[in-house]
Amino acid sequence: MATRQGISWLLIGCWLPLMTSLEAGEWIDLSYTFDSTALYWPGELPFNLTPTSKGQQEFYWYEANTFSASEHGGTHMDAPAHFWKGGWTLDQIPVERLVANAALIDIEDRSQKDPDSILTPDDLADWKRQHGSFQYPTILLVRTGNAKYWSDSERYFGLQNGTAIEKESDGPATPELHFPGVGAEAARLLADDPAIVGVGIDTPSMDPGNAKTFPTHVILYAANKFGLENVGDMSRVPATGATRAGRRDEDEPLSDTGLQDSARGLWITRNTAEGQHEHAALIDIEDRSQKDPDSILTPDDLADWKRQHGSFQYPTILLVRTGNAKYWSDRARYFGFQNRTMIDTESNGTSAPELHFPGIGAEAGRFLADDPAIVGVGIDTPSIDAGNSKTFPTHVTLFSANKFGVENVGDMSRVPATGATILALPMKIGGGSGGPCRVLVRLP
Numbered sequence: 001m002a003t004r005q006g007i008s009w010l011l012i013g014c015w016l017p018l019m020t021s022l023e024a025g026e027w028i029d030l031s032y033t034f035d036s037t038a039l040y041w042p043g044e045l046p047f048n049l050t051p052t053s054k055g056q057q058e059f060y061w062y063e064a065n066t067f068s069a070s071e072h073g074g075t076h077m078d079a080p081a082h083f084w085k086g087g088w089t090l091d092q093i094p095v096e097r098l099v100a101n102a103a104l105i106d107i108e109d110r111s112q113k114d115p116d117s118i119l120t121p122d123d124l125a126d127w128k129r130q131h132g133s134f135q136y137p138t139i140l141l142v143r144t145g146n147a148k149y150w151s152d153s154e155r156y157f158g159l160q161n162g163t164a165i166e167k168e169s170d171g172p173a174t175p176e177l178h179f180p181g182v183g184a185e186a187a188r189l190l191a192d193d194p195a196i197v198g199v200g201i202d203t204p205s206m207d208p209g210n211a212k213t214f215p216t217h218v219i220l221y222a223a224n225k226f227g228l229e230n231v232g233d234m235s236r237v238p239a240t241g242a243t244r245a246g247r248r249d250e251d252e253p254l255s256d257t258g259l260q261d262s263a264r265g266l267w268i269t270r271n272t273a274e275g276q277h278e279h280a281a282l283i284d285i286e287d288r289s290q291k292d293p294d295s296i297l298t299p300d301d302l303a304d305w306k307r308q309h310g311s312f313q314y315p316t317i318l319l320v321r322t323g324n325a326k327y328w329s330d331r332a333r334y335f336g337f338q339n340r341t342m343i344d345t346e347s348n349g350t351s352a353p354e355l356h357f358p359g360i361g362a363e364a365g366r367f368l369a370d371d372p373a374i375v376g377v378g379i380d381t382p383s384i385d386a387g388n389s390k391t392f393p394t395h396v397t398l399f400s401a402n403k404f405g406v407e408n409v410g411d412m413s414r415v416p417a418t419g420a421t422i423l424a425l426p427m428k429i430g431g432g433s434g435g436p437c438r439v440l441v442r443l444p
Ligand SMILES: [Zn+2]
Pocket: 071, 072, 073, 076, 077, 078, 229
């Protein structure tokens, strides 16, 4: 299908939603950073990042943190299960609904005059009169202009006075809130439109702040549509993207990383002449790895790949497939513990147990660090270094070149050596040294 007015792909994911034929160009990040200033629904556990290690070790610098947070804060997704028993949970939402057309309706004029404003059926009718029907899959973004209040929680939530937040956190009483939202009548129309997969808004909630019974949450989620709340500044997002550039039925998930999707990034791309997507290159060392768990990716593997496929093209994420994803549900096998008692030792936190799983060798790591086309690497094991590595040379070389690593990638058996597109969107943790990441590959 031909494009109508350019294409807006909405990518949600701390993962890598797909955008292969997203020949579209400029990416806009609509996600807030998760840090101590991130806003959470009053009374919910806020985001907390606790350093567990930060300092120079014998062979390398080591930095790691633990985070905790409730689900509903910062830029986040409400899964249908949030307000509808039996609705999809985050992990059950089909991947093809997470990369979608972005339609935008701007109700800023009204919202800035009256904080209790809502999106109405008339707003939907106006949009359709100008732009036609919504095209599946579409995420409707509702812009109220309230993103500018993000750093002022009182204003953002529309609290009547400064003490309300404190009061609420020690008790059941919900404070009086005033911010715009999606009205119940508009929600019903959106719930009934099969082209709509989800709705996003730049406020803390789908329903307006003064709603007591959350009808919009119930109506939308009962139809298995999802919500995106606390979406960032949408001022550059056009009213409509247009037709999809690729065929949706070719989208394929690579995997979750096995980590929790506690939050996801939200990205929008606007159509420009420049193409930009990440290439997925894959090198399969399964044969070797399944015979010897200490196998590594070598410079020869890289040379072989290049002989067949040419140079890596910027930006490329190199995926290394060892075939170990199939052991994910068997902790002892996945880590290559020598025996069951190792697991206990390890959980006691005494000494690091002996591990055996394949990885990227130091020499190959150096080649990848030096190749400007490579932006990161991914592997289907717990670490980009092999399990028996003591000094983590591959971590050091790659990270010193500012390339990232994606670990515990799922089953890559359907990913070709070249030609696929990959998206890796980590949860946007302020000061984070790592974090949950959704990884999606779009097959060519
Ligand atoms: Zn929520």
